[in-house]
Amino acid sequence: MVISDFTNVELEVLRRQCNFVNAEKDVFELRSQGLSLEIIAEMLNMSVDGTKKISRKVNRKIEKVGF
Numbered sequence: 001m002v003i004s005d006f007t008n009v010e011l012e013v014l015r016r017q018c019n020f021v022n023a024e025k026d027v028f029e030l031r032s033q034g035l036s037l038e039i040i041a042e043m044l045n046m047s048v049d050g051t052k053k054i055s056r057k058v059n060r061k062i063e064k065v066g067f
Contacts, residue, residue, distance in 0.1 A: 001059050004034035010067065018061040027054045 041051040
């Protein structure tokens, strides 16, 4: 799933509907800017594996709301 491909309106709906926790919010926002998971991990001072795990959680929440 490429979050940066969503429109601004869709991103706003996802922010309201997905109930992201703090780390998920951070990953979601950075992915919406088109950044790679490796860069996000470095920016958030996390491991790449940890960032991938959070990214999968974000994707599951997005799928649950019907996107």
